[in-house]
């Protein structure tokens with residue numbers, strides 16, 4: 001029989017780790033499921049190297065940081081030292097976290113909720129969604145084979161193979177630079193293909209300079225502007241492959257001619273940006289409300305905001321949402337009224353949401 005946790009926490013950022021620590025302190029059983037290699041992966045992926053982390057608090061915030069242990073120091077430190085501190089904290093408190101587990105869905109069960117992930121399913125009485133606001137976009141291609149990497153953990157994995165990087169921005173360029181560097185160190189001349197759906201790439205000056213330097217040092221890069229990933233298929237040898245269309249010739253007789261390349265999926269990295277968590281809320285059947293004209297001050301007209309109680313419970317019973325996932329605003333149901341509630345995307349907000357949600361769950365579970 002598998003364990004039923006009091007709380008399953010999805011995402012191990014400031015919100016998820018604070019929730020975990022508070023569960024731990026309050027005697028609630030819990031498990032954090034984090035898709036990255038380590039807790040705080042979201043911050044590790046999005047902050048530039050050497051960035052200072054500020055203990056920012058909204059001016060009108062009534063509370064202090066409710067989990068002092070995870071609050072960034074008053075005198076700002078670099079993201080690297082904040083991350084190092086968090087790693088020590090997790091080890092010291094022995095927090096229960098499984099990494100490299102990607103959340104996929106929630107099913108209702110007889111005795112609680114079942115969370116479906118890339119590494120099997122887990123049972124919990126309550127689920128806290130704390131997956132932040134940066135959900136990597138999935139490639140939309142036809143066919144069954146779809147799983148491609150979205151970042152590069154270890155550039156050495158791409159030595160000796162022809163790699164395809166998809167995306168036209170700084171993230172894609174950074175991935176290419178790290179692979180070219182690794183290849184250069186090993187005298188590997190296999191090219192890196194760089195595909196983008198638009199005709200031009202869009203990177204900042206500093207990234208362009210670093211990329212230019214790698215090319216001048218011998219980096220073998222083939223540009224594929226105007227290329228569209230089309231099909232994910234499993235070939236006759238059972239290898240998942242991505243077919244990307246690099247040219248399209250419209251013919252007068254209506255029979256078009258395409259040029260495509262087919263890459264094994266494990267040679268492909270898609271850096272095609274991130275999106276808010278709305279598609280996940282839709283998939284989970286969590287209700288959202290569209291801002292009608294003049295109703296919302298923060299969100300624009302027509303934007304959909306997730307509907308939550310004052311304890312951050314969604315319309316899906318037992319499923320709570322906290323942190324960056326509900327920023328910059330959400331719809332709060334309180335005393336029969338629904339109003340837009342400001343919710344700044346800050347470490348402070350993430351930590352304090354966790355405090356309020358764990359307090360609410362404690363009461364609901366009678367602990």
Ligand SMILES: Cc1cc2nc3c(=O)[nH]c(=O)nc-3n(C[C@H](O)[C@H](O)[C@H](O)COP(=O)(O)OP(=O)(O)OC[C@H]3O[C@@H](n4cnc5c(N)ncnc54)[C@H](O)[C@@H]3O)c2cc1C
Pocket residue numbers: 010011012013014015016033034035036039040041042043046047048052053054055056101102103104130131132133134135322323324325344345346347348350
């Ligand atoms: C460049 C930058 C600088 C910033 N600087 C500051 C600052 O100085 N001070 C400040 O207060 N705030 C700052 N912020 C904002 C702050 O980082 C966020 O408010 C905070 O990280 C939100 O915490 P969170 O736990 O809700 O989400 P996140 O930190 O995004 O954590 C979510 C976690 O969930 C994981 N995850 C995502 N999807 C899944 C899935 N499907 N399954 C399992 N796990 C998943 C992610 O890997 C991640 O580890 C900054 C943000 C950015 C982008």
